[in-house]
Amino acid sequence: MHPFTYTKPRTAQDAIRAIAAGDAGTRFIAGGTTLYDLMKLDVEAPRQILDVSTLPGIATIDTANPRELVFGAGAKMVAAATHAGLRADYPALVEALDKAASQQLRNMASLGGNLLQRTRCNYFRGGAAYACNKRSPGSGCAALNGLDRGHAVLGGSDSCIAVYPGDWAVALAAFDAVVDVQGTAGPRTIPLAQLHREPGSTPETETSLARDELILRIRVPKTPLGRASTYHKIRDRESYAFALASAAVALRMDGTRVREARIALGGLATRPWRASVAEQGLVGQVLNAATARAAGEAALRGARAGHHNGFRIELGIRTVADALLIAQERV
Amino acid sequence: MTTNTFPDVARIDAHDKVRGATRYASDDSRPGMLHATLACATIGRGSIQSIDTSAARALRGVRLVLTHAELSRLQPAGFLLAGGYGVQSLQPLTSPNIAYFGQPIALVVAETLEVALQAAALIRTAYAVEPHQMGLDAPEADIVAQQESPLPKPMFEDVHVGDADAVFAQAAVQIDATYASAVQHHNPMELLATVAEWSEGRLTIHEGTQNAEGVRHGVARQLGIPAEQVRVISPQVGGGFGQKNSLQGQTVLAAFAARALGHSVKLVVRRSQLFHASSFRAATRHRIRLGADHGGTMLAAIHETDAQTSRHDLFPSVNAEVSARLHGIANFRARERLVRTDTQTPGYMRAPFEHMACFAFESAVDELAQALGQDPVALRLANDTQRDPVTGKPLSSRHLAECLRRGAARFGWARRSMAPGSMQDAEGQLIGWGVAAGAYKAATAPAVARLRVYDDGTALASVGVHEMGQGIRTALAAALSRKLGIEPDQITLDIGDTNSTPQHITVGSWGTATAVPAAVEAADAMLSALAELLPGDAAGRSPAEILRAAGRRSLDVAIRRKAPGQPDAVFTRLATGLPAPLGPNYPDFVSFSYIAHFVEVRVEPTTRRIRVPRVVSVADCGRVISPRTAASQVRGGVVWGIGAALREASEVDPRYGGFLNADLADYVLPVNADIGDIEVEFIDRADPLVNAMGIKGLGEVAMVGVAAAIANAVHHATGIRLRDLPIRIEHLM
Numbered sequence A: 001m002h003p004f005t006y007t008k009p010r011t012a013q014d015a016i017r018a019i020a021a022g023d024a025g026t027r028f029i030a031g032g033t034t035l036y037d038l039m040k041l042d043v044e045a046p047r048q049i050l051d052v053s054t055l056p057g058i059a060t061i062d063t064a065n066p067r068e069l070v071f072g073a074g075a076k077m078v079a080a081a082t083h084a085g086l087r088a089d090y091p092a093l094v095e096a097l098d099k100a101a102s103q104q105l106r107n108m109a110s111l112g113g114n115l116l117q118r119t120r121c122n123y124f125r126g127g128a129a130y131a132c133n134k135r136s137p138g139s140g141c142a143a144l145n146g147l148d149r150g151h152a153v154l155g156g157s158d159s160c161i162a163v164y165p166g167d168w169a170v171a172l173a174a175f176d177a178v179v180d181v182q183g184t185a186g187p188r189t190i191p192l193a194q195l196h197r198e199p200g201s202t203p204e205t206e207t208s209l210a211r212d213e214l215i216l217r218i219r220v221p222k223t224p225l226g227r228a229s230t231y232h233k234i235r236d237r238e239s240y241a242f243a244l245a246s247a248a249v250a251l252r253m254d255g256t257r258v259r260e261a262r263i264a265l266g267g268l269a270t271r272p273w274r275a276s277v278a279e280q281g282l283v284g285q286v287l288n289a290a291t292a293r294a295a296g297e298a299a300l301r302g303a304r305a306g307h308h309n310g311f312r313i314e315l316g317i318r319t320v321a322d323a324l325l326i327a328q329e330r331v
Numbered sequence B: 001m002t003t004n005t006f007p008d009v010a011r012i013d014a015h016d017k018v019r020g021a022t023r024y025a026s027d028d029s030r031p032g033m034l035h036a037t038l039a040c041a042t043i044g045r046g047s048i049q050s051i052d053t054s055a056a057r058a059l060r061g062v063r064l065v066l067t068h069a070e071l072s073r074l075q076p077a078g079f080l081l082a083g084g085y086g087v088q089s090l091q092p093l094t095s096p097n098i099a100y101f102g103q104p105i106a107l108v109v110a111e112t113l114e115v116a117l118q119a120a121a122l123i124r125t126a127y128a129v130e131p132h133q134m135g136l137d138a139p140e141a142d143i144v145a146q147q148e149s150p151l152p153k154p155m156f157e158d159v160h161v162g163d164a165d166a167v168f169a170q171a172a173v174q175i176d177a178t179y180a181s182a183v184q185h186h187n188p189m190e191l192l193a194t195v196a197e198w199s200e201g202r203l204t205i206h207e208g209t210q211n212a213e214g215v216r217h218g219v220a221r222q223l224g225i226p227a228e229q230v231r232v233i234s235p236q237v238g239g240g241f242g243q244k245n246s247l248q249g250q251t252v253l254a255a256f257a258a259r260a261l262g263h264s265v266k267l268v269v270r271r272s273q274l275f276h277a278s279s280f281r282a283a284t285r286h287r288i289r290l291g292a293d294h295g296g297t298m299l300a301a302i303h304e305t306d307a308q309t310s311r312h313d314l315f316p317s318v319n320a321e322v323s324a325r326l327h328g329i330a331n332f333r334a335r336e337r338l339v340r341t342d343t344q345t346p347g348y349m350r351a352p353f354e355h356m357a358c359f360a361f362e363s364a365v366d367e368l369a370q371a372l373g374q375d376p377v378a379l380r381l382a383n384d385t386q387r388d389p390v391t392g393k394p395l396s397s398r399h400l401a402e403c404l405r406r407g408a409a410r411f412g413w414a415r416r417s418m419a420p421g422s423m424q425d426a427e428g429q430l431i432g433w434g435v436a437a438g439a440y441k442a443a444t445a446p447a448v449a450r451l452r453v454y455d456d457g458t459a460l461a462s463v464g465v466h467e468m469g470q471g472i473r474t475a476l477a478a479a480l481s482r483k484l485g486i487e488p489d490q491i492t493l494d495i496g497d498t499n500s501t502p503q504h505i506t507v508g509s510w511g512t513a514t515a516v517p518a519a520v521e522a523a524d525a526m527l528s529a530l531a532e533l534l535p536g537d538a539a540g541r542s543p544a545e546i547l548r549a550a551g552r553r554s555l556d557v558a559i560r561r562k563a564p565g566q567p568d569a570v571f572t573r574l575a576t577g578l579p580a581p582l583g584p585n586y587p588d589f590v591s592f593s594y595i596a597h598f599v600e601v602r603v604e605p606t607t608r609r610i611r612v613p614r615v616v617s618v619a620d621c622g623r624v625i626s627p628r629t630a631a632s633q634v635r636g637g638v639v640w641g642i643g644a645a646l647r648e649a650s651e652v653d654p655r656y657g658g659f660l661n662a663d664l665a666d667y668v669l670p671v672n673a674d675i676g677d678i679e680v681e682f683i684d685r686a687d688p689l690v691n692a693m694g695i696k697g698l699g700e701v702a703m704v705g706v707a708a709a710i711a712n713a714v715h716h717a718t719g720i721r722l723r724d725l726p727i728r729i730e731h732l733m
């Protein structure tokens, strides 16, 4: 842990000005459950921290708007998970939050910070003893020939196979969410599917955000698929654990046939992973155990096993299949 | 002998604990106190070539940085199992040698914890790296046959009765299987923490420990001062489980720094450091051969164990002590081997040997039942014994058969269909029902008890024992209250403090059987002494009334007590902080506690998650002194068993050494949502031989056999026999 200054800008403009004036050691913070944790591990060592959790309007949640759900980046996970009506209309979104972390963490953590949580790769978190391209570019990747049980089977590279660990972003990916950000260069809107990057040869760069860009809100287009949705998460214990495999799915049916399907995978890939080919393959099909399994197989096509994580390919297939059958019951 | 049962009373410190009012060493804060933290090695083995602490020392607020350069003159405290006091023989910071990943290399003391942490991160170390070895598949040179090792005999002698090899070879039905477990770490809520304070040449140590007397004598030896100048205070331990059973590496560092600085110093070992700073449950591998006739009589068994130890110590392996006693098997041979690894020395973690020994053996018994087509409860009942199979001596008491019968009835075992995979619930989940037995030695340690009653109706009791959440304060208060007629909240218990009576190590489930009979004996002595104050006139009067009638303000008694058959020399060991227990082998009998666990698992048909909705455990621990805390002990033991069977593993990357998942998020302990119904029942029958109150022990037997019952249930649900712990989703895919 290293000394740092802590300030609370009064407006978004102030926050952006302050971060632009600083260098890479200047960082936003909201709930601090990712950033402080990594600071205590000496994996992150910012010198200046700008608390954006109480900026005006940043914690607003609005579901009354006819076109979209709006989640302020500063809203707590618990506030979204318990927001009136959301569980009935978008169970996948609520389940993704409910099944994440612990009650204490959900009370602290913000929806914007959640999107930017960093990998749980133990070699990354373990510090200087271990080679890690993400923490120390060019040092190698200890996971590639190491304990990779929890590492990605999709989207990895020869430089990094770290899983994107979050749940919320996976559910958002299934619903075509977008993220409104604002930086020195002005505001812009990024599709959530383009927020996170695969590691390629630069695993230290995790998102498409510029350093001075502040996430203001997340917007989710309203859709009738919301009701027939689920976030199915398989983990090593019943609570307080990251996904071994998870699937956010949503369905629109014509009788027994699928009219439209959404499938996104969590816990398996280096970023929230939308399985579009699997979705298209389902359209027009009668949904049953066999077609659900086929969708799972399509979703995991191209997955690459390492040393200890091969079982998660089959687990991912079954998770998608089960999720589709759960969602079907909600139609 | 007490024959009636004890009432169900609440834990006397329950409210304090729930409100967070109970203070532990790491909560301590006193004027002028400085904060210390450790910096640790990042190589698997080797030595420090140079260590640059200049940046750390230059930091504002840093008061002291210690490395091996400053501490090389500390005297060794010795390893607990080699006649010493330490959790291992190696005291970090006394040499440049690095024996294992995570070994502390420097201590930083600063005015605030934040500065100490920052300074520790500024220390730069250059190492000469040597190869290290982490696993059980080690070269021959790293494998030690315990029988031929310097470990004392007969204590660590391989069990050998009859001719197991010949009888096994001839047996009509043979099971031959190997079982194993990963390393596991204790993770009590309370971290290892020491607050050291000097005053006029005397050292006071506040530390949660299960062995205040051992810490006192060990640290005195390390510092080269008389033990009389050291006081260790441990009124509450925030979870021990064997981790805090001896002198830890951090204690002397805090004491040394506090003396050098003239200020009290607090040193908390962080959670990530805990995985390398203290002991752990060794990785073990067990080959079990079990032979029976067609009728199901177990004729012979061979139990061969490879257990991990460190390169610098021999941590013994005593697995067959219990596996040879579970059933009446006439021919038994064990071979215990130790495998040297480059880790800190492993140690005692709740049911340290018994958990895995019984996992292996009771899995093999289940495999035998399967091979014979017999019901696993019936098979165990048919092989019961009332004589100790190893020594031929009588057993002080053994009600395992009754545990099995009562457990089976309560669980509804009769409704179990025999074939694996034959039971399902309405949602298509596979149901598995498994059973296993467990046993744990009933040992006893010597104790001194002092009791004082006052004319205002209060009392003060001192006895050697530590409260670590097991509820010994509640049990002591209940037993004393019943004898003396003084309300429990009027009795002050002075335990875990070396200024009180000698504080013998509280482990091995001997705490209650040691301390409660001693306290009650003191109470009996008190009643006699009170009667003498008012000859012929004491009957029907409370102690306070007698004192007032006799014009006395208070009255003191003291007694000392040892295990049946122990020589008086044990009191010298007691007084010098050395372990002095006896059991399970007493001169005239052998004594064990027993338990039977019945477990239901549900296995998801697709993603193969295993859940444990229901456990029934019936224990024979002799007389139950404190029913509420006893039941809570068993539930805690079952939770540990669920963790050990289905969750916990310390991950080892052999390239680096050490343990990789060193935090509470990544070391997968069970959480509340993992735990279903746990029903606990006691035989509650006093043991006639082991002590006057008929108490055996409970804390560890509680978890023995749980893992086997779970694995047996998983087999019953799925037909898949899993012999390596922990069992996880991938093993059923």
Ligand SMILES: Cc1cc2nc3c(=O)[nH]c(=O)nc-3n(C[C@H](O)[C@H](O)[C@H](O)COP(=O)(O)OP(=O)(O)OC[C@H]3O[C@@H](n4cnc5c(N)ncnc54)[C@H](O)[C@@H]3O)c2cc1C
Residues within 6 Å of the ligand: A027, A028, A029, A030, A031, A032, A033, A034, A035, A036, A037, A052, A073, A074, A099, A100, A101, A102, A105, A108, A109, A110, A111, A112, A113, A114, A115, A116, A117, A165, A166, A167, A168, A213, A214, A215, A216, A240, A241, A242, A243, B665
């Ligand atoms: C033990 C543990 C278990 C967990 N389990 C799970 C789990 O099962 N599933 C899951 O999904 N998550 C889990 N988490 C992660 C948790 O959800 C995240 O840590 C949390 O959501 C992050 O939110 P925060 O507000 O605390 O972020 P912070 O720590 O405050 O910030 C995280 C990052 O986001 C940046 N940031 C914050 N707000 C903004 C903004 N408005 N604009 C731009 N940048 C911003 C910060 O600079 C920082 O880099 C777990 C965390 C822990 C510690």
Ligand code: SF4
Residues within 6 Å of the ligand: A119, A121, A122, A123, A124, A131, A132, A133, A134, A135, A140, A141, A142, A143, A144, A151, A159, A160, A161, A162, A203
């Ligand atoms: S997987 Fe990525 S984060 Fe993990 S060690 Fe390799 S480079 Fe680092």
